Amino acid sequence: MVPNVVTNLDNEQLVFALDIGTRTVIGIVGKYENEVFKILACEIEEHDKRNMYDGQIHDINGVVQIVKRVKERLEEKLNMELDKVAIAAAGRALRTERVRLDREIDSTREIDRKLVESLEMEAIQKAQQVLDESTNIESKYYCVGYTVVNYYLDNNFIENPEGHRGSKLGVDLLATFLPHIVVDSLYTVMSRVGLEVINMTLEPIAAINVAIKKNLRLLNLALIDIGAGTSDIAITKDGTIVAYAMASVAGDEITEAIAKTYLLDFDSAEKLKISLNKQQNHKFHDVVGIEHNLTTEEILNSIQENIKKLAKEISDSILKYNEKAPSAIFLIGGGGQIPRLSEYIAEYLELPKERVVVRSSDIIEKIDDIPEELNGPHAITPIGIGVTAVKDMYKDFLEVTVNGQKIKLFNSKDIKVSDALVLVGYNPRNLIPKRGEDFIYFVNEQKLRIRGEIGKPSEIYVNNQISNLEQKLKNGDIVQVKEATVGKKPNPRLFDCINMKEYITFNGEKVYLIKQVKVNGDVVSENIPIKEYDKIQVNKIKTVSEVFDALNINPDSYMIYKNEELIYKDEITAKEINDYKENTKSAENNSLTKTIRLNINGEDKVIEHNEDKFLFIKIFDYLDFDLSKPKGMLYLKVNGAKAEYTQVLKDGDKIEIYWKKDRKFS
Structure with a gap:
């Protein structure tokens, strides 16, 4: 047990971790010595009213009062003032969107990394727009991570488009977001109780840091934090967290089922639910005064369908984001202790029962002096917040300035300039130089053109030093972006x-x-x-x-x-x-000194040019054929065979250029 008063402590050596949940607020103060986290004091207090829904703060003043009481009690136990805190945002607030984006590009220029990255940025912004429309909430979101599923060039799959040429580039992308309101409300509460946030992480990350060792994350594992309102899911594979998910059902579903079955108020039903895995016989009175004397098995049989429903929704969420059953599943949180739940999840996912297990705080390595009230699955996340803060203090959250605008970035991965630009809503098309308009004229009735100039590329500076979109950012960095320009129209x-x-x-x-x-x-x-x-x-x-x-x-x-x-x-x-x-x-002189005779779409044409070798791509300089408005799939042939852009043409070659309509254009 933790003593009532701890003395002779250095404030700078302590870590104060707060887990602000839907039902309770848990505060832990610990100290890291010799690679072991020692818990010095803890406090747990339930909300006296519905201050929070599904892990999100709704009544800031109500949460402030609870946090203030937890903080003061810890200060009394430690005989010192706490002024810094580590917190976590609820994983249930994360949203994931998958989008496909295609952009018309200049077919005469090679695709470079900047073009690919600007397309990815635009896709993330499209995902954010889809998210905004689906939630109908006027709230900004942090993009805390994204994965490119596929690239497409002229509607065909391509592994890496860099160095290629084409008229249309596409990307299929999966983006994950965290609402600003979640971070802002947490910071507001901390500020009102006089606490400086020294570290912020996600609850699933904090839980995984202590529940699943890093050397196990090479395996495809799922961690499920079953709380009161929702069940948060984090999936690991190849050494990292690859997906976050959420099931909109959790422990309250079972509490409500018990309340309806036995005519109990919510609080009485909650107490009965908690006792199901602690004792075999239960004696209670319902709201009309009838006495019930039931065994745990009898109660579980009466709510069995509700437990199965909870298990199925959790299993469906895992399959949605993992596309298959993981190798193993770990249950944490108070709701993870519901009897039979782990068995039903294993059944739905066709896993052996022993592959779905409840994790308790006693499995956490290198932790000393865990008090009795922190024994159980409910304590894994708050302990994880403290341990994560020790290892990553000041690393998970950073502030940078982009074109004069200060923003906070959630550092769930290596944050790059491109991530910051996404957050401020920077238009990625402003990064790519545009070709000016072509100049059209006629020589002896033949329509000719002088291509417009290519504009100047964008310039990116980090702390006044020339940089790029891939530059990793640190706390306090200043980013400045000068837009790319449009090239001049020729004035011959x-x-x-x-x-x-x-x-x-x-x-x-x-x-x-x-x-x-x-x-x-x-x-x-x-x-x-x-x-x-x-x-x-x-x-x-x-x-x-x-x-x-x-x-x-x-x-x-x-x-x-x-x-x-x-x-x-x-x-x-x-x-x-x-x-x-x-x-x-x-x-400087677009003089025409050579000729080539071609049959283009059945019509004989004589083209005057000044090229050493007349390449197929040059045809578009002499044709009135608009590539900027696709009308289907573009077919290019030379003498009946598929054409290559860099193919050298000869006198008498037969050229075919046409659109073939598909469903999209029909």
Whole structure:
């Protein structure tokens, strides 16, 4: 037993842990020495009214009074003032949403990590929106963890989209949330009783920390904390907690069944329920004064269906989030002691009975001086809160500033910049640079375009140092994000649209091929600005006769040969006699110096370009084909075979590009 007064203690060495439950408030003060947690004092007090529902504070003042009394009694036992506390948020407040999100992307650019992460952020925000709509509560949520289930590129599953190209990127994501109100109300209570929160965790995490050793978490295990209003479930696998779940039924369901069966008030029914696993015979009077003298078996038989219903709902919740029966199940909490419950859970999950067991505080390792009132499954969570605080003090909850806004982050994993941006509602699309609008113009009736510029990527700073979305955050970090920009729309001049320097050499003399240029019907010779949709007409030297005219020489002075055969000067083009032609391709000049002949969707097309190799992806620069508005599955073929974006095209290739409608677009 704990002595009434403990003296000669250093406040800095103590840990004050509070478990604020639906039915009771449990306070524990302990000290960590030589890797052993020694309990120095504890207090348990029941709520005198319904201050809490399902683990959430509803009457702050009512909870303040209970916590204040627990704190004062502990201070009296310890003969010292308590000013710091460790607390836990109820696992039952967690919500999980699974969403699928698809985004149209620039098919000419490789997918990088920033694009993937921004898509994940947007999916988390969509999950939060779904959660808000389903709860109809105007409350913000912390995202305390998420898992990517699958990625999709152009509607096809892909393991890792980085480095690929496509027109649509998708993600299937499972996100878990904790309401702000849960954290804020707990902090309000602590502040009103003069306590500083030094550590905050989740109740399921605190319970697992002492009920299931870390080296066992490689196994697929389920921990079920059966309280008064709900049953919280935490599932472990591969060394970590992989899911949280909740069954909306718990111990009160059995209490109500007893009350209705035997005409008892709620408090009397609760006492009878608690005594079912302590004694065999029960004598009591109902509300009309009739005396009952029953055995435990008789009472259990009368409420058997209610216990089975509780077991089934808990089992269904486990299967929903684990997709199969776990290897073993541990029951904690006051409701975990309900007779027959463990047997029925094992039956529903088709597990051996010995695989579903009730965990009591006596199984906790490296704990000394556990008082009698803390013997039992109900004490695992408050002891776990204290032990967790010792090991992770100041680690589970941190505060950072994002673009001037201070936020609290629940540190249930390595918190990154992306997590902070999700919490403040930052639009992830602002992280990705956008290409400016294309510039459209016409040359000799052929529609051409100059691609818009790519904007400047976003810049992320942590504590004034350039960083990224993957940067892990510490308490007090300052995050600043500069949005990505939209690229400029091209503003070309005439010589950016046509190659005025194209020439041949004839007997060592340059002959420029362009004879005349008209813009919208007017002859021009200067490098004038071009407006979008302007029509440019280019008249070029085509025959040898025109070459002679340009050089002002007598054509009769020359004999023209091709492949050592004499031919007439008008039977050959100027390009066929070219013995040198300068390649004027440059990044600043979108000159068109080469041609390729293709059959595209049954229509013969001649495309002028300036590429060393004409790749399939370049077709979209010369086609009026809108990739931004999908109309089904996109099919791309070259000579009847599936096309690759980087495939090199040749003269005469037959190209097919079309949408094939599916159910989504039908």
